[in-house]
Amino acid sequence: MQANSKSTEEGRRPSSAPQAPSPLEQGEGEDIAIVGGxxxxxxxxxxxAEAGRKVTIFDRTGICEETSSGNAAAFAFSDVLPMAHKGMIRQLPKWLADPLGPFSIPPAYLPKLLPWLIRFWRAGAPAKYEASLTAQAGMMKLAEAEWMGLLDRSGTRGMLREDGSLELYESEAEFRASLPGWAVRKRFDIGFRHVEGDELAALQPGLSPRFVKATFVPGWKTIADPKLLGKAVWAYAQTRGARFELAQIERVAADQDGATLTLADGTTRRARHLVVAAGAWSHLLARQFGDRIPLETERGYNTTLPKAAFDVKRQLIFSGHGFVITPLETGLRVGGAVELGGIERPPNYARSKALLQKAQKFLPGLDPAGGREWMGFRPSLPDSVPVIGRVSGNRPVVYAFGHGHLGLTQAAATGRLIRDLVLGQTPPMDLAPFSPQRF
Known part of the structure; x- marks a missing residue:
């Protein structure tokens, strides 16, 4: 990642991964450089690395130390609806009126954000919405298959939890408003069932009686802890020869023969191929290649409580309030919501406190003591579809960013697609909807 703001003390520590000298430093010049850990x-x-290529990751902080370390830990393979779907567009005015609500914009940031918001509104048009939906559904199908394979190959399958999710509604009206979205999911063979009464109580004991109905998604998966998973997959990549270099990348350039990375200390590295996967900072690097990609930042907040705070059986989704509660191996994580505020503004932890207060109302008996607050930057594009493809011009650079709140979910699929692009192989799905040039 390429900015200086950090969200937690934990995230400031360098990676514990061995920092062996990069072959790029040694002048071999045969490596694939990836910006973003x-x-x-x-x-x-x-x-x-599995394909036998020499790979070096460059990151200013470490492996899985920033946004990927603190997400909600979901493999959200059924979350195919673009963010600009009709139901969300209708709720925006109400949400934006609440500075601590599910979707907020700091007033001072609004002028800068306006062009992105116009693109976001246009992405909700029927034809564009349907194209984004189809692209996301295809990506999710690939993501599930690729993650299951990577978990097995990396020996991390034991971190997977297959307890499903429970999306909760406070009224019949809220439940009915959700039905069109579930009808869309049914088109893509996503399993679910609506529950109430005793069945709802059995799926999550101790819920507030304000929740009258819910939707249970048995195929929804979570992981024990996203930071632990990321570091474990990296440890596997290291066994296949992947390397890490602690460095902040200031400038990038490329010609037909390769790419040059200029580090903050003024030294350079040369690579045959470059992958830009720097999350919310990626568009700043893409701009150096002449590509202007409308990436914005969904700033997400959470609080991780001790495991004993409440016995949560599976991920609970409070869609009307824009947050989730996830039981982790390392605690109970309460977080979510969207604040479109860029990468430079300081965190507004009143948002994480507001989510925790709601969680106490929704789960009477929840112990809010001992929590750790966190804020991360989700890289978001107006149509909710990530950028996966080649830089403009005939240069050996590929982009892999803009996954919004689905980075963890789609990471293994993106890794597979990037491998195919770099190696010149035919990818398993049409990448036209993910093209960097679509904007």
């Missing part, structure tokens, strides 16, 4: 870069490195 988050889950997308990790999976791309693993896939390329």
């Amino acid at each position: 988050g889950i997308i870069g990790i999976c791309a490195a693993a896939c390329l």
